[in-house]
Amino acid sequence: MAKISVIINTWNEEENIKRCLESVRRIANEIIVVDMYSKDRTTAIAKKLGAKVFFYKYMSYADPAKNFAFRQAQGDWILSLDADEEIPPILAKMLQDLAQDSKDLAYFRIPRKNIIFGKWIKHSRWWPDYVIRFFKKGAVRWSEKIHSVPLTRGEGRDLEAKEVNAIVHHHYQSISQYLERMNRYTGIQAEELIKTGYKFRWQDMLRKPMGEFLSRFFVGEAYKDGLHGLVLALLQAFSEMIKYIKVWEKEKFIEQDISSYHEVLEENINDYLHWQVKVSGLIGKIRLKIKKKI
Template structure:
């Protein structure tokens, strides 16, 4: 038996599409709603799903284990309300528990599967910027996967896992940020939670992180992650994710009372000098056609 579990918060417009994509796969569809103020729960019931309520949380990882506990199936697929699966992926997943890879004794080898995820951001599939293949542990035998209640936490696993191939038609389709307003709203919420986590773990604000963290986030996504291959979408997204890092460390500075720190001119020169060298290295590595003036 396969259970599909979906978390919701004001998702009356998205839920039907999500549920429709798993009809051919699921023996049971469980919706866990976080106190929606729209008609999400009513829509879920009309769609024939089992509906449970959980208190509203700032991020979904805090609800994952509760969702799993409400599933009756031996195998579970976890989806978010802005995700869906293709008919081909549904067919593959349906076959895995009953006829997946087996050892000589006939026992299924994998206890959980990592599935690639296709992120649609601002209307375009982002194939670079470290957004693909974006493997997610979402299909597993009950009892073999659980979540730490930390934002964007990687789930804890036991047993053996396998990766599905990095193919578009085998990916979870994630209709991610559709507007700048949506991105900025989520960024504001996520960075507040991340700031609290860093402070809880003993982080003390250092002004240098206002320079290093955003700059290296951009380099890592635009050059190492080849974000430039995604055109304007890639450039914009890499800058936005760099900006998220800046906001995160500014929020920590705020939470620690906007304490002043001495900044020496020599330190500024060293910080920017080091980062400019990194930038030039990436420009030479990834954009070999670019003629660079000498930096002094």
């Protein structure tokens, strides 16, 4: 019978770790917590609930610690989770069955239900938010880069994008939490951008955030999530801007000629108007169809 190892990477997760652990206890043959020297009660809670605890040097993101965590696992299959995630009972039973029946498959991509500022975000590219989290040992490894796509071996499959199949992700619970993580992540992303040979261009500081906003709000239909969708689209655009400003900071705030700023702003306005007209036309057509049916 195939065994399942649950892997959870942590740092200061005392508010989340119990919920996460309790959601997987029935299907886990072992639970491994790899902690980056938390300053709170994370490891004490994990040990009390029966998890094996290992330690990894502190880093401002968990990706480098994942491969170390996988090497500690003894199971045939690995379920990799973040501490702010949980596995609902129906999904837990499904994963248990898949571990026994999926001889020809090496991994599964699982949809994720992101709860942000107290609401399930169903648009803005936050759903189905597929993640590779259930896989045979040795079939998946993580890159050292932040939020990178895992490297896989063998064939995989997507679970259907339904709520009952989704990992529940208790994501950003406050604006302060978003901004704190944004500050950490944008610093890392700026460093990675510099390593590619990128040199700061002030135009990117305007174009990239607008592109992110348009992609989230219009293409990703964030407007369907109401005020939550608008705020998230703006915050993610702001994150994109900060990333580029931090590259400028690394270049010692060297001055650049911005005399053509009006052209870049006009370009951004035109892009916005294009999508506004497109979405307004689509909404108008939908309303017309509904009116005709009525």
